[in-house]
Amino acid sequence: MPEPLQILRSVFGHDKFRGPQEEIVHHVVQGGDALVLMPTGGGKSLCYQIPALCREGLAIVVSPLIALMRDQVETLRQAGVKAAFLNSTLSLPEQREIERAMFTGELDMVYVAPERLSQPRFLDLMERCRLGLFAIDEAHCVSQWGHDFRPDYLQLSILHERFPDVPRIALTATADGPTRKDIVQRLQLEEARQFVSGFDRPNIRYTIVPKRSPLEQLTSFIRSGFAGQSGIVYRMSRAKVEETAAKLCERGFEALPYHAGLDPAIRQRNQDRFLNEEGLVMVATVAFGMGIDKPDVRFVAHLDAPRSLEAYYQETGRAGRDGLPAHAWMAYGFGDVVAMRQMLAANDSDPQRRQIERAKLDALLRYCETTQCRRQILLSYFGEGKGEPCGNCDTCLNPALEWDGSLAAQKALSCIYRTGQRHGMGHLIEVLLGLETEKVCLNGHDKVSTFGIGKDLTSKEWQSVFRQILAQGLMGVDEHGGFHLVEESRPVLKGERKVMLRKDPEAARTRRPKGGTPGMVSAEDEPLWEALRKCRRDLAQRQKVPPYVIFHDSTLLDMVIHRPADLDEMAALDGIGASKLERYGQDFLDVLLSHRK
Structure with a gap:
């Protein structure tokens, strides 16, 4: 059996393991099961690829996406490893040839999709092969609490049942407590050793700006130091993906759309171009990105808020996989909070599920609205403490001011009540500012007690107040965007709860990452x-x-x-x-x- 360090050096060209890699590799090489939580770019792949080359027999790698399989297999082949993938892109003769090579022991690793692995014919084939290892990548897909649930992953418990003597290693970059428990239970990894690495990605700078003119803000951000660099822009809908890609092209950037509604050939071509070319911007829904191994993505931008902190962590983690400086940038505004609160209110799942979803949403909104170090908030969500502020996020570089917004919150909530608990923010701000608009007067709201009581704040400041008290769950929103009071409103109105708010900056300043590209080398070099x-x-x-x-x-x-x-x-x-x-x-x-x- 070759030594892991020898494989690391001769095949992959690295002199030493990083972090817990060595301990994980030795544990799996010796036949132990493992659950590995390691941040994107932390070297998860080596944790199963090296044991696969050290142990006798074939390693079966379960991977959820065709692009990921193809990418990793090509990388392994470049390093001299006998690897292959089995998926629907191959012709029947090509599939049969790979199956023959599996049986004869000519391959070190084969990547397969979870749905293929559970097919009786493939299980019978594995029975006839000499197996050395099962690796289950993107293991969070097995959890219904996770953000990328894949029902086919639920069948993977069959590996332990059919092949109890073959070690298994499950790997993911993103799993909170409930998701981690789900992975262990559903994959029958109760006896597996768990390796939980730090979630910190110190090379990524985290920035959130108030959303005002998102396309203009995105353009300014890219021009601030990322023109000509590879990046990903996430949008919530297909229409917004198309619009944003077109607008970026008009502004001189090379941008491509990606979403599930595109013709499959166009979608594949755009993905291939993004992987194979340099300096492209991919504008995409969350359908894009899981398992993308492109290491030189220098920025990930969100023009719509992600679904949860887990989703945000994984999506932003696609930046800077090579360890060089990268930026995670988000434009976040009132509309995002309304949309997320409405989705939660419309959720008709069981009470336990709703409670978990609410906790996830509250955690995301706290992260967006915090005046503390963003990295500290993000890491604490995954159960990892970080003592000192990071010095590489917007709240560290440009500290946000906090102010006592209790009186402003009382005025806002009182205005909601006095105007009938059915109007949106724009109308409420007009009432608070004492504006005698046609709608205000027609509704008789120029006669309510809250008319004109908010002239101490500007319209933009009131927008910030409403966004933050909605984010804190101090008021509710109906399906039409109208606001209403909730149980949490009562202690605020009675003066029993203090409401601290973040003072939004007048203009978002974006600093170029330290040592980022370009600027990674001197002008002379x-x-x-x-x-x-x-x-x-x-x-x-x-x-x-x-x-x-x-x-x-x-x-x-x-x-x-x-x-x-x-x-x-x-x-x-x-x-x-x-x-x-x-x-x-x-x-x-x-x-x-x-x-x-």
């Missing part, structure tokens, strides 16, 4: 950096693979910093294993030598 990227791009185009499959940006950056003078020196760089050194070493060395000072 820029020609070499671009030459190395061109070499990588040309090699990738000839093979029809994404550039990052050849080398990550971090490996190219190492070449710029260390300037290896021969292949031996290049072999010492991180991310260059024996197979890649043999295939590409001389090409990149020629570029380096041609730029010697």
